[in-house]
Amino acid sequence: MLIIESWLREWADPALDTESLAHQLSMAGLEVDGVTPAAPPFSGVVVGEVKTTAPHPDADKLTVCEVSDGTEVFPVVCGAPNVRAGLKVPFARVGAELPGDFRIKKAKLRGQPSLGMLCGASELGLEDLIDGLLELPADAPVGTDIREYLQLDDQIIEVDLTPNRADCLSVRGIAREVSVLNRVPFNVPAIAPVAPTIDDTFAVTVSAPEACPRYQGRVIRGIDPTAQTPLWMVERLRRSGLRPIDPVVDVTNYVLLELGQPLHAFDLGKLKGGIDVRLAQAGESLTLLDEQTVTLKDDTLVIADANGPLAMAGVMGGAASAVSDGTRDIFLECAFFAPLAIAGKARGYGLHTDSSHRFERGVDPQLQAQAMARATALILAIAGGQAGPVVEVAAEAHLPTPVPIALSAARVEAVLGLSLDAAEIADILARLGMDVVDTGADTWQVTGPSWRFDMAIEADLIEELARVHGYDRLPSRLPAIQGAAISEPETRLPARRLSDLLAARGYAEAITYTFVDPAMQAALAPELTPLALANPISSELAVMRSTLWAGLLTTAQRNLNRQISRLRLFEQGLRFVPGAGEGGGLLQEPMLAGLVFGTARPQHFDDLTDGKPRRVDFLDVKADVEALLAATGGAAVYRFEAAEQHVLHPGQCARIVRDGVEAGWLGKLHPGLAATLDLPADIYLFELRKDVITQVSVPKFSELSEYPSVRRDLALVVPEAVPAGALLESARKACDERLRDIQLFDVYQGDNIEKGHKSLALGLTFQDRSSTLGEADINLLLAGVLSQLKQEFNASLRE
Missing domain, CATH: 3.30.56.10 (Phenylalanyl-tRNA Synthetase; Chain B, domain 1)
Structure with a gap:
């Protein structure tokens, strides 16, 4: 403001x-x-009076004037269309300096001497409200410095x-x-009721008293449609950010700025029947003052007459009943609308006005009579006319009633850490307009004034005491608290560990919105109907994400558009899946997701392939995911399975499983989706369920064996489609606890291997805790492994 x-x-x-x-x-x-200053610096400009005017002999659009500065008359050539004899205007004399380092000099224009310049608002650095010269009132004292006369050394505080x-x-x-x-006087201007001079009224009915507990209306007849808003009011409106329109509208805007009460004036000649304050009916429409036609919702409060809606209550008037240049009679409205009845209505129609801004926050419900009197007096003084009696319809039961609040000095000290004197507490609250009743023992019952809607509980009063006493005067005092250690279960891996591990591997953490673009969400999960926001901050952030990939891919788009050639991002957060929660409700599941693009290593550390840096591939990202899983202490319980997922490339996609439970996905971005999103095809993604991957295998001591371990290597030929992970898992099941470790150390396809098959080389380490394993024991264990693998995968020893 x-x-x-x-x-x-x-x-x-x-x-x-x-x-x-x-x-x-x-x-x-x-x-x-x-x-900000009310006007930029300039000097040498005074109130001037145009004494005479004559057409320029050599230029049709120029006028030769004689202008007085109170002591001398100067010839001035002027091109403004509104210059005329008797006009008082800002006059920049020779030597004056105007905004923009423009100095006035003696000149000749088409052969005629010009000793100065007559100024419009724009020449003085003010908003140009009219086309031509800035016309000053007829009583403006000639020769007075224009900065002093218009108070242009004023300041505007935002x-x-x-x-x-x-x-x-x-x-x-x-x-x-x-x-x-x-503690200075509060100089309230005297605002006396304006006595009616005519008996004319216009009927008022309030059909929605809970939304409009007080409505006042007044007929004013015979205003002068040619009247001009006085310059002092025009300047105050301009400096307050409002554009002057006509005297009636200017007065209502002025009272809004001065007292905080919005008002509205209707052209009485355009009204029929009577005013009814009611809710809109289905199918009704209204053309607003900004020429926008809206279809009204049935929860919108309107001001209507016999022909239909005239205005959207508390928001904006209608064009059909607006005051115009030919208006002679008006109906002036001043009302209190309940904040809940107005809140959000303007935004629902894509509007925001000074009236709605105030009404939805709360206007003083006792202010209407004073505002009506102030506006009536100003209209009569500026535009003339005769006022009728004020018609009021009030529903006292629906007007806000301040609630008494109990306050104690002890509570003030406990909250602020400052012992305020009881007399100071009472004084501050009284100066704020509150009714303070001393209930003894440094306690009070306080009732807020009608204009303070935010006084509801004791903490509100304490905040007021702190404000007025001075936040900078409150002592710095540390509260006495006892620290308590946070208990973290050993069976859960902290989220911070996951972040640190990925950061150590070159990833940067991203934090994106949980609400995403509906188009991006539909591209990633077309089969799912996402949770839509009731009041999104923009159309591109309108639904809740069902995967963290939505935010990461959007982030990738923005980075790639800014020539970032290498990305490693991760994010931890919730995904939202409607219908997947308990009882078919909303599932809110913590996830960890990552995105990788570009070269495998940073610049200057590249692995060169054919002279070019090596691009990241599936195995690089899989290694990062395996490092995450290894942090749980149980990497062996996870299995990577070939599978298909809508977002990922069919040939480079893996589902991650732990004990039969899906733990996440890993793979390359699907080429079709990459084209749709205008992204490179070689982007790799992973997403893991945190409730699965953070389950930690608690370390425990196992007795060390004093007997030697023995390693045996097996080269097995299996069908090409057999996953190595499934082979390793089956081998583990075929042995007892004497199998201490199993590793895949070679994969081969080529000569001496049957087409459609491959060779997998396994290293098996055996050790017994109670005795040395003999050759017969080892052979028996190997035979069991070979039998199991042959039966399950048709595996055979490679010759």
Whole structure:
């Protein structure tokens, strides 16, 4: 919100400079984002009066003027369309310096002397609101420095408010805070009710009192449609970020900025029957002031007449009933709408207005009469007319009622670590507008004012005490706590160990959103209907991921688009699978996933193949996964099986299994999917279920055998399709505990091997704990292994 410093100081004027005031507001929780001047530096510009005008003899679009600066009259050639005799405008005399290092010099324009320049708003560095010169009021004192007259040495303070501080969305609200913080008077302008001078009214009905507990309306007839908004109001609106439109709309915007109460004016001649504040009906539509036509939802509160909706309550008016240049009679609306009735409605239609911003956070429910009086008085003063009586419909039962809150000095000290004097506590709360009742023994019953919707519990009051007393004055005191060791089960591998292991192997950890692009999710799991977000932050982040690959592939796309040629990424997080949880609910499963692309080793450490760096392959990534599994102390219990998965290449894909339970997947990105996602085909992925892979085999001592071990090697010929892992697992089952280790150390296909077969060389190590194994014992064990492998895989010894 933009706050004009001079306007603020009319309400509360502390003995602080601008910088100190901004710092104080930030320290009080009203964060100041910046302070900017009302106008850029310039000098030598005064209020000038155009005495005479005459057409330029040699230029149709130029006018020769005589301009007075109060002491002397100067010839000036002007090209503005609105120049005329009697006009008062900013006049830059010879020697003046305008924004952009532009100096005014004596000149001749088409043969006519010009000693100065008449200025529009843009020449002064202001927003150009009209085409031509900046017209000043007729009573502007000629010769006065324009910076002084327009208060251009003013400052604009930009305040960033949290949603709970709706009471500060106005000059009045910020000034109230400044008054409290500095103990200076809070100068509330006198706003007296405007007595009606006509009896005209317009019927009002509130059909949804729970959404609109208070509605006021007033007829004002005979306004002057040619009236101009005074310059002082135009400047305040401009500096506050609002564009002046016409006197009626400008007044409603001005009151919104000044008091924080949104108002709306309807063209009375365009209304029929009476006002009804109700919920929209199915199929109704409304063309808004921005010319957008919306189909109204049945939970949207509207202002309607006999012809249908006139405005979206608390959000935006309709174009059909808007005040225009020909409007003579208006119906002025001022209401309190319940925050829950307005919250989210504007966003639901893709809108955001100053009114909705305030109503959905909470407007003072006792402010409407004062705002109506203020707006009526300003409209009558600027545009004339006669006002009728105020019509009010109120449902007191639905108006917010502040809740009494119990507060104790002991609790204040326990939370803040500071012992505040009881008198100071009561004083601070009273200055904040709260009703404070002393209940004895340094305890109080406190009731918040009508404008503070955020006062609900004791902690809210303590926060206010801390703010006003000063966060920077609170002592630094460490709380007395007793440390407790965190117990981690030995049977679970900590997530940090997994991260450290992958980082040591050259991976970088990624943290991506759990919600992803629906197109990416559909490409990775077309058979699954993902969980959709009810209110996504963007259309590209609209569903919950069912695989961590969605975020990693998106990250890869962004990196590759920025010429990153080598990637090793991993992520730990949850995946969300609808219907796979307990009782058919949502499964939220912790996963560990990785993505690898590029060369096998970093630059300057490349393995060169035919003079080129070697690209990463399936076995490289498999080695990384095996290192992860080995960290559990039980790598032998995992098996890699050839399988098919939609995302992975059919020929380079493995399912990882532990004791018959799927532990994850590993493989190369499917070429078709790579083309769809505009990614290289040689990307490798893995994804593991953390609840499976983090099960640790707890180390335990085994008695060392004093007898020697014996190794025997077997070269077996098996069909080409037989997995080596299955062969090793079967060999282990064929032996007892005397088989201490088994390793695959060679794979061969070629000469002397039957086509469609391969040779697998196994190294078996035997050892007995109670005796030395003899040759007969070893041969018996080997015979059992060969018999098992022949029976299961048709394996035979290689000759």
